[in-house]
Amino acid sequence: MKEKAHNQTHHTPIWHKSYTPTSEIERFTVGRDRELDLYLAESDVLGSMAHITMLESIGLLTAEELSVLLAELRNILQIIRQGAFVIEDGVEDVHSQVELMLTRKLGDIGKKIHSGRSRNDQVLVDLKLWTRRQLHDVVMLVKELFDELQKQSELYKDVLMPGYTHLQVAMPSSFGLWFGAYAESLVDDMLFLQAAYRMTNRNPLGSAAGYGSSFPLNRTMTTELLGFDSMDYNVVYAQMGRGKTERNVSFALASVAGTLAKLAFDACMFNSQNFAFVKLPDECTTGSSIMPHKKNPDVFELTRAKCNKLQALPQQITLIMNNLPVGYFRDLQIIKEVFLPAFDELKDCLRMATYIIERIKVNEHILDDTRYDLMFSVEEVNRLAAEGMPFRDAYKQVGLDIEAGHFQPNKQIHHTHEGSIGNLCTAEIAALMQHTLDGFHFERAEEAEKKLASPPTPLRMERGVYTEQGQE
Numbered sequence: 426m427k428e429k430a431h432n433q434t435h436h437t438p439i440w441h442k443s444y445t446p447t448s449e450i451e452r453f454t455v456g457r458d459r460e461l462d463l464y465l466a467e468s469d470v471l472g473s474m475a476h477i478t479m480l481e482s483i484g485l486l487t488a489e490e491l492s493v494l495l496a497e498l499r500n501i502l503q504i505i506r507q508g509a510f511v512i513e514d515g516v517e518d519v520h521s522q523v524e525l526m527l528t529r530k531l532g533d534i535g536k537k538i539h540s541g542r543s544r545n546d547q548v549l550v551d552l553k554l555w556t557r558r559q560l561h562d563v564v565m566l567v568k569e570l571f572d573e574l575q576k577q578s579e580l581y582k583d584v585l586m587p588g589y590t591h592l593q594v595a596m597p598s599s600f601g602l603w604f605g606a607y608a609e610s611l612v613d614d615m616l617f618l619q620a621a622y623r624m625t626n627r628n629p630l631g632s633a634a635g636y637g638s639s640f641p642l643n644r645t646m647t648t649e650l651l652g653f654d655s656m657d658y659n660v661v662y663a664q665m666g667r668g669k670t671e672r673n674v675s676f677a678l679a680s681v682a683g684t685l686a687k688l689a690f691d692a693c694m695f696n697s698q699n700f701a702f703v704k705l706p707d708e709c710t711t712g713s714s715i716m717p718h719k720k721n722p723d724v725f726e727l728t729r730a731k732c733n734k735l736q737a738l739p740q741q742i743t744l745i746m747n748n749l750p751v752g753y754f755r756d757l758q759i760i761k762e763v764f765l766p767a768f769d770e771l772k773d774c775l776r777m778a779t780y781i782i783e784r785i786k787v788n789e790h791i792l793d794d795t796r797y798d799l800m801f802s803v804e805e806v807n808r809l810a811a812e813g814m815p816f817r818d819a820y821k822q823v824g825l826d827i828e829a830g831h832f833q834p835n836k837q838i839h840h841t842h843e844g845s846i847g848n849l850c851t852a853e854i855a856a857l858m859q860h861t862l863d864g865f866h867f868e869r870a871e872e873a874e875k876k877l878a879s880p881p882t883p884l885r886m887e888r889g890v891y892t893e894q895g896q897e
Contacts, residue, residue, distance in 0.1 A: 451517075454755070459512040461761045462519035466505045468554035469519045470498050472547065474877045475650035476630060477538050479643050485540050494538065497530050498523075502878055520547050541640040542633055545753045549629040549667055554651065554874075556674055559768040560622045561867050564615065566775035567681060571611045571858055573782045575851055578605035582849055584789050585838065586702055587797050594800050597838055599846045600787050603691070609854045610684045614677070615861045621677035622865055625670055628653040635664030635753055652873025654866075667757050668746035671764045675738040678771050682732035685774055689729040692781070693722045704786040724781060728774045738767055792836060801834035802827060808835070 462469075474495060481491040501523060504510045512522045527535030582601030587594045628651060631637070631644035637660040648656045657663035695702035705722055713719035741763050745756055791797065802823050809819035826832045840846040843853075 456758065457762055458518045458758065459516070461765050462512060462522075463510070464765045465548070465551040465555050466510050466519050466523075467502060468551040468558075469523055469547070470502045470505065471554060471651065471874055471877050472550040472630060473523060473538055474498050475647045476542060478650055479646045480537075480540060482643055482646060483641050485640065486537060490534050490537065493531055494527065494534060496880075497527055497535075499878065499880060501526055518544070519551070520544055541638045541642050542630065543635075545634050545664060545667070546629050546632045549632070549663065550651070552667075553625050553627070553629065553653075553670065555765075556625045556670065557622060557870055560618060560625065560674065560677075561865075561870075562772060563678070563681065563768065563775070564618055564622075564862070564865065564867075566772055566779070567611050567615060567618070568858070568862065570775055570779045570782065571608050573779050574604045574608035574611070575855060577782060577785070577787075578602075578608060578849060579851055581787050581789075582846075584787055584791075585836070585846075586791050587800050594797055596800055596803050597846065601849050602846060604782075605849050605851060605854065607684060607688050609857075610687075611681070612854060612858045612861060614680045614684055615858060617677035617680040619861055619864050621674040623654065624673050626654045626870065627666075628656040629663035629666060630656075632657065632660035632663035635661055635751075650873060650877060652870040654869070661751060664753055665751060667753065668742065668749075668760055671760050672739055672742040672746070675742055675764065675767065678767055679736045679739055682735035682771060682774070685778055686729050686732035686736070688778065689725040689732065692725045692785070693729070696722050696725075702788050702791055704788070705781060706784040706786075709781050709784065724777050728777060731770055731774055735767055735771055738763060798834045799827060799832065801836060802832065804835060804838065805832070 477486060477491055477494050477498075480486045481488060486494070501510070510522075512519060513525075516522045516525060524535060524538060527538065529535075578601045581604065582599060584600045586598050586600055586603065588596045588598030588602075628644065628648040630647045630651070631642045644656050657666055692703065692705070694700055696705050705720075705725075707720060709722075709724055710720040711723045713721065742760055745760055749756060806816070806819045806823050809822065810816045814822075823832065838846055841848055844850050
């Protein structure tokens with residue numbers, strides 16, 4: 426989005442001294458922040474609510490000032506949630522816009538909310554609050570796809586298909602194994618997501634510009650108010666987390682994207698006429714402008730491309746930040762341009778994959794085609810070895826039968842070991858996924874944000890004790 430810096434009505438920047446930058450300098454330095462900071466608006470307000478609650482506790486705001494500030498911040502939060510919040514021309518970022526709205530409504534009281542913090546720790550806490558919410562969404566969508574893959578794995582567990590090595594027909598596989606393999610892959614991806622969530626869910630607020638504050642800030646209080654698991658304790662390290670958090674999270678997103686890209690490739694290949702292993706729903710395909718027979722798997726092709734692009738995200742972030750010394754640098758602003766939109770792209774791919782996997786049709790008669798007969802050769806070698814013939818002799822005998830054109834496949838498969846065609850371990854894989862999900866503890870963050878955003882319940886006096894109205 427091109428900023429119209431030349432014709433803006435300029436508001437005084439919150440860092441204003443005795444000069445203002447030229448419109449060209451502002452255009453270049455602000456970049457896409459007005460557009461991208463809309464992602465962070467709700468988080469910015471929640472962070473400010475926690476911060477000013479803490480300021481009142483250490484005497485930098487009165488109880489009355491806190492009350493009116495919280496009420497107005499809740500009004501702004503509603504504007505954001507209704508989609509009506511804008512960052513005005515000439516306002517540098519979301520932090521400035523929120524402070525401007527408070528000051529317009531409340532006068533000088535609105536200027537007090539910045540005590541004890543910098544835009545550096547403000548954007549840090551915004552990013553962490555926003556990212557943990559996005560990770561929650563991704564986790565839920567991964568779980569939905571996992572459940573659908575497991576469902577299809579069980580449904581088609583007895584339907585055999587060729588397994589490949591080097592794109593050559595190799596050994597018997599099954600659709601139970603194929604669907605189930607991607608389900609278990611998502612379990613490992615979920616471990617990356619959990620690690621990303623835990624690293625994200627630490628409070629940087631109070632680190633100010635990276636060196637703390639002379640105000641007696643109560644960082645434990647803001648940590649609890651915002652539902653973080655703990656704080657980033659060292660204020661210098663809290664600032665070093667800018668970029669590092671995004672990079673670590675992007676590795677988790679890339680892990681999920683890698684699974685999706687591979688699944689998409691398989692689906693495109695298996696849907697082709699030369700394989701005809703699966704059939705995608707007609708409504709999930711697109712046509713050709715010249716060939717009337719075409720039903721193209723464009724959704725999975727786009728999923729493959731988008732997910733391959735997402736796998737480059739950690740490298741993009743690394744290359745932006747990897748030669749920066751300790752402290753804040755404006756370079757880090759550019760990370761938002763690649764990091765914030767990545768979540769929507771991955772979530773969209775997850776939704777599409779789940780939608781199609783739920784509706785995919787499996788060819789249950791693949792093995793009627795004699796081109797797949799030779800994939801049973803290992804089964805015959807193993808049968809002979811089980812009867813007492815040395816394995817190498819059995820291997821040679823079957824090989825000679827194949828060369829002579831005498832090989833007759835026995836298509837009865839009797840695999841019983843864990844994770845094989847006859848023993849998919851679906852329940853065990855589900856247990857692994859549930860164990861990983863249980864380690865997130867999303868409820869702490871959700872409850873904290875809900876409490877901050879909700880107006881306080883009026884108190885009533887009963888027998889000398891204040892209680893919230895409506896409670897016993």
